[in-house]
Amino acid sequence: MxxxxxxxxxxxxxxxxxxxxxxxxxxxxxxxxxFPPTVTDFTRNIRYIGSRTPGVEHFQNVFYAEEPTGQRRFAPPVPVSPPKGSIIDASKPGAWCPQGVGDILPFTSQVNNISENCLSLRIARPSGVQRDAKLPVAVWIHGGGHALGSASDILYTPDGLVRAAAAAGKPLIYVGINYRLGIFGFATSKAMIETKQTNAGLRDQRVALQWVQDHIEVFGGDPDRVTAIGQSVGASDIGLHLTSFNGSRNVPFQQAMMMSGAPGVNFNSDPVFVANNTVAIARQVGCAKNEDGQSIETLECLRAVPADLLINVTVNEARKARPPFGEGYFYPTIDNDYLNGRPSQLMRTGKFVKNIPIVASWVTNDGAWYASPQTSTDEDVLGSFGLWLHGFSRSTKEKLLQLYPVEDFNHMVRQNYDGGISPQYYRAAQMSRDIWFTCPVLDFSWQYAQTGGLNASRIWLYEHNATRFTPVFEAMGVPMWRVAHLSDIPYVFNNPHLEGGADNSLDQLALSETVSKAIVGFVHEGRPGGEGAGMQKWSSAYPTMRDGQRSSESASRLSIQVIGGPLGLSEVAIDRDGDVGVMTAAQQALAWEKLFGRCDFINSPQMRDEAGV
CATH class of the missing domain: 1.20.5 (Single alpha-helices involved in coiled-coils or other helix-helix interfaces)
Structure with missing residues (x-):
């Protein structure tokens, strides 16, 4: 011992x-x-020793799968089975999955502890929870473009969420997942497809969710009340789980919350691009043994490459191709096993898991950091997403420019605050937001209801329009980012102590608590909002949907919760053919986004085909 x-x-x-x-x-x-909190799994004779913060018990670095090294590198995860009598130190964070080290953003953790042995969970619960409490469970799948991130990032500190839930009389168990990233999680090749060793990062998430189903009860959780919550590619991955195996297998969660993401949100799902990147890395580390580099011999060679070498080469190549963080160099692709087709087509043919209530959302300026501040011409605007979506025809590009006329964005220029920023920058940012986030969210949620996923009354939408990062963005020299990507996370987590000079004022903390409690309402009761959360129960996203509409390609009416900004907390209903002159201020603000016309095209067969989503 x-x-x-x-x-x-x-x-x-x-x-x-x-x-x-x-x-x-x-x-x-x-x-x-x-004394440290202790949880005992009497069935398996395993004891977990955790740690405390005020009002919260933490169990970190709880492994759900074996170390994915050697022959397990790139392969589907193998569920962990600790020996009987194990005493597990769950008092400290574990390693992050392989990625670039160093600083990311001022309000996120510095990456300095990486290892392939990273397939672990972070569990948090209110102090004093009994084994038979049967509390609902919120499982967090982090974003980061499948290139970076960890459940241990300080941005995802769960204390505020857990405490807010307990204070509202709706306690919950929180679980964060670490999963393989980059080449380790999403490499692909002919040999890997043939041997079903693809999309390892997605398979990691699924095994982690299954661990929750099998073992969360000993922590006081209810395996039949699990809500998967993901942000950015984490949200996209939740959608991919719903379309996995053509929807023929149930998923290990009962509800889903998808923040700034939906299936195929960013990239072409065809495996060719990622396979070429896999071969490029194989050549650099001396593993491309034949001309195409997609053989089983190449795969076996890559498994033997020292981890440090493979990480360094991959991170360098990914960041060179997709600056600054290498997002979208490796990502989920069609493998004729876990993913059997383009996500938007699977949705339209009903090949997905049914009856999962969904909250979906986007952030007002989700696309802000994807556009260069130097954007000043039409070509610059189109170039803002050209690295990722490079298959658009001339007619598609022309149509996008028409749908987003530059004069629509003149009023956004703040010369005395943002500096010499052109309206073209805001045009590019809005276009990027809609292409990657807003329109895919609308398409996924509508198709889910259209093709029999569940009753439309159990789908909710919100737009997040507040940020606590304003002083951070000012210090970084990017005030034009405004309510940028990631801005919603601190509100959901109800984080009272954001790092990097973020806004921790009383007003922002009050809004964070309100938003967090609204999400707790969904986790607890299957519907977001509620009296105790400072807002009414939310109305469904598609309030007028009837059976006769099921041939429609998109909605004619939307009900959207708008959170934060000058209009505060409000429920806004907008119609496709609404008269701006008789709209409320909130309706006019949403109408300015032109969601119906713009998303009609972005979600059209032409653009979906060219984007490969």
């Missing part, structure tokens, strides 16, 4: 004796908080 296990065992025994003596002397057990 290791020294760690011996010390833990003595510690646990000491706690038990201490409690027993106090109880016999009729003395209240006030000092329990100085």
């Amino acid at each position: 290791t020294n760690f296990k011996i010390n833990l065992l003595f510690g646990v025994v000491a706690v038990a004796i201490h409690h027993h003596l106090l109880e016999r002397a009729n003395i209240p057990i006030l000092s329990a908080s100085i």
